[in-house]
Amino acid sequence: MDLPEYRAAVDRWLDDNAADLTPDHGRTATLDEQMAHLSLVKRRTFDAGWMRWGWPERVGGLGGSTLLRGYLGEALTARDMVEPGIYSMTEVLAPTMIDYAAPELAATMVPRLLRGDETWCQGFSEPGTGSNLASLSCRATRTDDGWLVTGQKVWTSLAQYAQRCVLLTRTGTPESAHRGITALFVDMDTPGITVRPIETMHGLDEFCEVFFDDVAVPFERTLGDEGQGWAVAMDLLPFERSTSLWHRGAYLHRRLERFLAAAPDGAVGASEVGEVFQQLYAFRARSRATQHRLADGERLGAETSIDKILLATAEQATYDLVADGLADDVLLGDDATSERWRSEVLYSRAATIYGGSAEIQRNIVARRLLDLGTDR
Ligand SMILES: Cc1cc2nc3c(=O)[nH]c(=O)nc-3n(C[C@H](O)[C@H](O)[C@H](O)COP(=O)(O)OP(=O)(O)OC[C@H]3O[C@@H](n4cnc5c(N)ncnc54)[C@H](O)[C@@H]3O)c2cc1C
Incomplete structure (x- = not known):
């Protein structure tokens, strides 16, 4: 499908479904309400096919230009059907999963994110590491059975809702800087993870502190190779x-x-x-x-x-x-x-x-x- 055809079809469909997809903002929606509504919009647009265009078929998409998914987000946000920050986490995280996860893992997980069945978060920043990301210290230690992760992340948007986290960890020495970083795809219900929302001045507590205490992560959840986490981060940030x-x-x-x-x-x-x-x-x-x-x-x-x-x-x-x-x-x-x-x-x-x-x-x-x- 080309862009003009997609635009016209999406616009028609959104017009027809506006009553269901437009949140009832009689007052400012809470974040819980925004997240619930986002899931509904993603599910409806996925099941109708619109959310699948612009994504590769191997992760549940229908193929076509990335401009198609650019337009869907534009139409949904411009019509006030979704809030752009929470909607666009998919755009931040899914492309890098597709680039770096094992193909079977991406094929299983990405459709869940696209359909709104799951929320994912991005665990990069730490209390001592934001701009200077290469100095991060959340550690993943190799064991016979997989990685053991211990450390802290902060400002992790939507962690309190997330089923998965794209997590940057240090697997090399502290001096190894960007060369000693490994990216993992972590289930947020793994024992040892504690999530604490942070109160924000604008009233929607969208980000959290996340603590990892001997959290077991299988080797199959490594994104790219050990030590390739910096390349994963450099792939992800331009999508953001x-x-x-x-x-x-x-x-x-x-x-x-x-x-x-x-x-x-x-x-x-x-x-x-x-x-x-x-x-x-x-x-x-x-x-x-x-x-x-x-x-x-x-x-x-x-x-x-x-x-x-x-x-x-x-x-x-x-x-x-x-x-x-x-x-x-x-x-x-x-x-x-x-x-x-x-x-x-x-x-x-x-x-x-x-x-x-x-x-x-x-x-x-x-x-x-x-x-x-x-x-x-
Ligand atoms: C709404 C929101 C959502 C966020 N969501 C996430 C998320 O989901 N996941 C995640 O990992 N992170 C997230 N972050 C964190 C964000 O990526 C960091 O806050 C940001 O990268 C800055 O890092 P920092 O807070 O550690 O500040 P610092 O790096 O400590 O910077 C403090 C100040 O110093 C300046 N500074 C630092 N170094 C230099 C330099 N070399 N030259 C000039 N100036 C410099 C900075 O510009 C800044 O003004 C979020 C932040 C916000 C505000």
Whole structure:
């Protein structure tokens, strides 16, 4: 199926099923409610076939261009049927599973994620390791029966809902840096795992601390080879900065339009609005090119850091405008609409942190793309 045909068919189907797929946001949905609704939307779109397009047949997909799944996420987020952050975890984690898991494992697991039967999380960051990921210390020790994992992860989004985790562990010496890292695919119900949600300022406790205490992981759950974890991470991070950001950009357009439709006369100036639209379109133009490169089979890399910088800038500009325009409501309102804007305004501060901070993205652009300075 080509993109124009897919778009028209998806749009028709979403129109016909809008009543079931649109959450009833009489008030701000809790994260439990958002997750339950996300599962419903994924199940319905998977069973109708739409969620399967753009994914390889060997993992339950129907094949076709990756642009198809880019469009589905765009349509669902722009229609406010799903929240982009939780929807797009699939885009972050599934491609790397397909690239690095044993084929039978990927064939069993990926359809569960696509259909919303399971939630997965990404266990990379640690209390002492965020930007400097190569220094991570959560240890996996080789035994006769498999790996034994001990250590801690933090800021692990959706870990409290997750059945599986793509986990980076240290299997080499502490000095081995990026060469001593191994990626594992861990069942979250394995004895020895403790998950503690972290309270967030925007009211949706989406991420957690995760503790591993002698957690047994079979060797078959190694993603790639022992010591290849850095390559897995470098494969995954560009996905976190490509299709999932495309979906987020579509959502921001929609929210900006919503805000402008509701903003009191004179609440915001035309030039400020123009500036924000310009930033959103700059991101969209850049991300569109990235979606096409992905569809053409190119391997994404450091250049996706540009997409991340543009998205984070546009997201914060959008919500700065909202915060200025709806100042009293955003700060003080206790109705459902104000609550939702307040939550989103606060969450927008995270845009320059998640998926790699703004400073780190600029370092990558300077060093790897512009060849300025050194990597140290
Ligand atoms: C909403 C949200 C969801 C997240 N979800 C996940 C998840 O699911 N899984 C996961 O593993 N992680 C997740 N993270 C963690 C995220 O990846 C890290 O927060 C991020 O990489 C920054 O790492 P850090 O918090 O350790 O900050 P640090 O690395 O300690 O950085 C602190 C500050 O110093 C700056 N800095 C650090 N090093 C340099 C340098 N070399 N040059 C210039 N400036 C520098 C940073 O830009 C930042 O401003 C999430 C974070 C957020 C906010």
